[in-house]
Amino acid sequence: MTHAATEPTGAVRGPVLVRRARTSDVRGILALLDPWVQRRVLLGKEVVTLYESVQEFVVVESGGELVGCGALHVMWEDLGEIRTLIVADGWLHRGVGGAIVADLEERARRLGLTRLFCLTFEVDFFTRHGFAPIGEQVVDPDVYSQLLRSPDEGVAEFLDLAHVKPNTLGNTRMLKSL
Numbered sequence: 318m319t320h321a322a323t324e325p326t327g328a329v330r331g332p333v334l335v336r337r338a339r340t341s342d343v344r345g346i347l348a349l350l351d352p353w354v355q356r357r358v359l360l361g362k363e364v365v366t367l368y369e370s371v372q373e374f375v376v377v378e379s380g381g382e383l384v385g386c387g388a389l390h391v392m393w394e395d396l397g398e399i400r401t402l403i404v405a406d407g408w409l410h411r412g413v414g415g416a417i418v419a420d421l422e423e424r425a426r427r428l429g430l431t432r433l434f435c436l437t438f439e440v441d442f443f444t445r446h447g448f449a450p451i452g453e454q455v456v457d458p459d460v461y462s463q464l465l466r467s468p469d470e471g472v473a474e475f476l477d478l479a480h481v482k483p484n485t486l487g488n489t490r491m492l493k494s495l
Contacts (some may be wrong), residue, residue, distance in 0.1 A: 333384065333413060335420045338374035343367045345383035346374065349403045358438060359401070374401070374470050377413050384408040387417040389424050390471060393460060397430045398471055402437075418446050426495055433493045435473050442490045448491040453477060455492060 330463055338346065345393055346367055353359040367374075370388060377385035388403040399421050399426065404413045440450070464472050473481045477490065 332400060333379045333416065334376050335375055335377050335416050338371050338376045338386065340371055342374070342376050342383060342386075343371060346376070346386050346403075349386055349405060350384060350401065352406065353403060354407060359403070362401070375417060375424075377404075377408075377417060385413040387414075387421055389421045389428075390423075390469075391428065391430065392434065392467075392469075392472055393456070393464065395431045396430070396434060396456070397425045397428070397432070398434045398436075398475065400435075400471060402435070408454075414442060415446065422493075422495060431495050433480050433489050433495065434475050436471075436488045437491060438488055440491070443493075446493070448493040451490050451492045459487055 343364065347362075347364065349490060350359060350362065352403075354361040370390070373388040373390055375388075376383050384402040385402075385408060389401040390398045390400050392398055399418065402414060402417055404417075422433065433448070434466055435443055435448060436450075454461070461476065464476055467473075474488075476488070
């Protein structure tokens with residue numbers, strides 16, 4: 318589903334379009350990701366990984382240029398994760414991130430998810446969007462044991478497993494009920 322969103326009052330650029338990503342967007346997603354990887358805010362992703370997960374992404378474009386992206390990854394029957402939420406530097410604080418979160422939440426609801434997880438340095442942003450920091454155990458022991466079998470690093474981050482701790486230092490694990 319695509320829809321148009323308009324920037325907040327005072328913004329100098331025109332309307333933006335939030336839409337599902339296509340394979341032709343992968344190079345643009347990498348270009349958005351790279352500055353954040355260089356700053357050590359986000360971990361880099363292999364090109365093949367982005368192609369494999371392109372169906373999880375939405376992108377935001379303005380005038381044909383990608384200015385933001387984000388992904389929704391299903392972790393369990395009721396649980397998803399917002400991943401790789403990126404807004405280009407020149408578009409920060411203009412509503413692009415909020416538009417991405419709103420779109421991903423809508424997709425999560427359509428899939429039947431009732432909770433969304435994120436691992437972030439942007440605690441204030443996610444708090445404004447209804448997320449709250451979480452403790453250790455947010456799934457029952459049976460689900461935990463099933464999730465331990467996942468090879469996905471994001472699931473390991475959700476579970477707060479020791480082997481991912483070097484990658485998550487300083488990040489906050491947050492959850493939102495839909």
